[in-house]
Amino acid sequence: MRQLKEIFSNIKYIALIASKYERLYLPLLIAVSLIQGTLPFANIIIPKYIINELTGSKRVDHLLLLVLILVGINLILRITNEYISTIYIQVADDHLQNRVGMLMGYKIMDIDYNYLENPEIYDMKEKANRINNGVIKDIVAAASSILSNVITLVGIIYIMAKLNPLIMLLILGTVTISARSNMKTQKLFYTIQNLLIPINRRLSYLFRMINDFTYGKDIRLFNLAGWLTKKCEYYWHKTVLEMKPRMVKVAHTNSIAIIVRFIQEGIVYIYLGLRVIWANMTLGDFVMYQNAVRSFTDSLSAIASAFVAIYQNNMYVRDYRNFMALENRINVDRDDTVPLPDLSKPYEIEFKDVSFKYPGQNSYALKNLSLTIKSGQKLSIVGLNGAGKTTLVKLLIRLYDQCEGVVLLNGTDIRKFNYNDYLSQFTVVFQDFNIFAFSLKENIALTESEKCDDERLISAIEKSGLDEKVRSLEKGMDSQIYKIFDEHGIELSGGEKQKLALARALYRKSSIVVLDEPTSALDPLAEYDLYKRFADLTEGRTTLYISHRMSSSKFSDAVAVIKNGTMVEYGTHEELMRRNGDYTTMFEAQAQYYI
Numbered sequence: 001m002r003q004l005k006e007i008f009s010n011i012k013y014i015a016l017i018a019s020k021y022e023r024l025y026l027p028l029l030i031a032v033s034l035i036q037g038t039l040p041f042a043n044i045i046i047p048k049y050i051i052n053e054l055t056g057s058k059r060v061d062h063l064l065l066l067v068l069i070l071v072g073i074n075l076i077l078r079i080t081n082e083y084i085s086t087i088y089i090q091v092a093d094d095h096l097q098n099r100v101g102m103l104m105g106y107k108i109m110d111i112d113y114n115y116l117e118n119p120e121i122y123d124m125k126e127k128a129n130r131i132n133n134g135v136i137k138d139i140v141a142a143a144s145s146i147l148s149n150v151i152t153l154v155g156i157i158y159i160m161a162k163l164n165p166l167i168m169l170l171i172l173g174t175v176t177i178s179a180r181s182n183m184k185t186q187k188l189f190y191t192i193q194n195l196l197i198p199i200n201r202r203l204s205y206l207f208r209m210i211n212d213f214t215y216g217k218d219i220r221l222f223n224l225a226g227w228l229t230k231k232c233e234y235y236w237h238k239t240v241l242e243m244k245p246r247m248v249k250v251a252h253t254n255s256i257a258i259i260v261r262f263i264q265e266g267i268v269y270i271y272l273g274l275r276v277i278w279a280n281m282t283l284g285d286f287v288m289y290q291n292a293v294r295s296f297t298d299s300l301s302a303i304a305s306a307f308v309a310i311y312q313n314n315m316y317v318r319d320y321r322n323f324m325a326l327e328n329r330i331n332v333d334r335d336d337t338v339p340l341p342d343l344s345k346p347y348e349i350e351f352k353d354v355s356f357k358y359p360g361q362n363s364y365a366l367k368n369l370s371l372t373i374k375s376g377q378k379l380s381i382v383g384l385n386g387a388g389k390t391t392l393v394k395l396l397i398r399l400y401d402q403c404e405g406v407v408l409l410n411g412t413d414i415r416k417f418n419y420n421d422y423l424s425q426f427t428v429v430f431q432d433f434n435i436f437a438f439s440l441k442e443n444i445a446l447t448e449s450e451k452c453d454d455e456r457l458i459s460a461i462e463k464s465g466l467d468e469k470v471r472s473l474e475k476g477m478d479s480q481i482y483k484i485f486d487e488h489g490i491e492l493s494g495g496e497k498q499k500l501a502l503a504r505a506l507y508r509k510s511s512i513v514v515l516d517e518p519t520s521a522l523d524p525l526a527e528y529d530l531y532k533r534f535a536d537l538t539e540g541r542t543t544l545y546i547s548h549r550m551s552s553s554k555f556s557d558a559v560a561v562i563k564n565g566t567m568v569e570y571g572t573h574e575e576l577m578r579r580n581g582d583y584t585t586m587f588e589a590q591a592q593y594y595i
């Protein structure tokens, strides 16, 4: 009962999406179902009269009229059906499928960032993704099949009323058996698919690696082909082991349904044949009943299959809805949000005794960290690998918001601000930024070309040092990056990519800029040039600058030294050098190489 309720709720869910994006979809589907439901009825009755005419009076004009009616009805209904299905329904099917996929896409782009690091959520996403394998189309087709076959059934029951009720019972029995076995088969398939999800995720990752040209260099250099193939083979083997025993069960179950159906057909043939021989049934009636019995069985089976399809697809819709129902804690409009302070006026950000462990980790990435950042300040954050510098930034921009202690903006817990409003105050360039296969201009402005502010764009390009490269390109800022979609697409060097990332940060208007290792790929001259113009670049905006190039700290107002997740030193470059602590050690260690 609960399942039935869920099925109805899911069908309603799909119907609502369908009518939202394709208003005519449901009414036209009903029209098509009506056509499909009535057509078999005509094809059962009219041949009876044709055969009786052929074996009886043999009147040519009657015969022609009957054939004309049969052909006419078929032609008109089938052609109408064809036009509606091809021109509207098939196109709408595709559109709806894409919509449902895109709704999931929005969800994926919007869910809390920490979900992206949880393998359970990956599996949930993979399960939900199955909705993209034509599930909407299948459910709608099943619902429309139920409607059309119920109409057919009503007509056939009327025709078969004169037949032995035992025959009807026999058919009902066999259809029930095949429906049950069909249901069992679908359940087995669902189980198999679920078991294979973690394996398939690994396999698709491997296939992506193998097919993605960007991995090509590593694969060749480290001779990974054999190793990757072995890994694939291992997972294929696992797939076969999981599938085989269950597929044997599927074959057994399906065979039972086939055997039962043949026995039923045999009995019906013998029964009708005997009635022709012993009870003077006309040949026309023999053919009509025989067709009626076949249609009856087909319609019942189609209804049963449609229910099974709905039942099975219901599981996929459930998985989809479960994923869509994942609740955001961070990116959500809470009732108790407070207005963001005006950041054009002086403000202060404070990390107050903050400790943080990544989800699923035992050790702290940040431990009792306290730090105050003042508006307009240029703060360098330095520390060894894994010290916690990037983690600090991730907490600041609320990629994670479950920590001990608190991060405050003007004394208010940053979690109280509307997430998007808050985030819009930041421009962050992480080390692992992505460059997209769009134009150079779109990559910097991160918006449609037409919406781009060209003046700001040119200024960002100049300040980032990318101007020379842009001038050398035939299509300038409109050059396509990568050759995936354009054979004239450009490939940027590591340093040029970094300049592009910097241009992105400079283009965006925001109060706070965070640059995580922005010069690691720059040549010494470009790096020197950037340092020289650093204050000019960020135009008085608060800037957090994470870098292993210790000399960059000289250009900052203050330096925070992070060690094992906590802040161990704070001051200007000169103050810290005088202190002769961790900062001095790091600075001098690096300086040695440059002397």
Ligand SMILES: Nc1ncnc2c1ncn2[C@@H]1O[C@H](COP(=O)(O)OP(=O)(O)OP(=O)(O)O)[C@@H](O)[C@H]1O
Residues within 6 Å of the ligand: 117, 358, 359, 361, 365, 383, 384, 385, 386, 387, 388, 389, 390, 391, 392
């Ligand atoms: N998503 C994550 N899940 C689990 N642990 C993580 C995650 N990201 C970072 N860590 C761990 O947290 C610690 C701090 O990492 P973080 O990236 O903040 O260091 P960092 O100071 O920026 O280092 P680097 O200078 O190498 O970039 C490290 O031990 C790292 O392994």
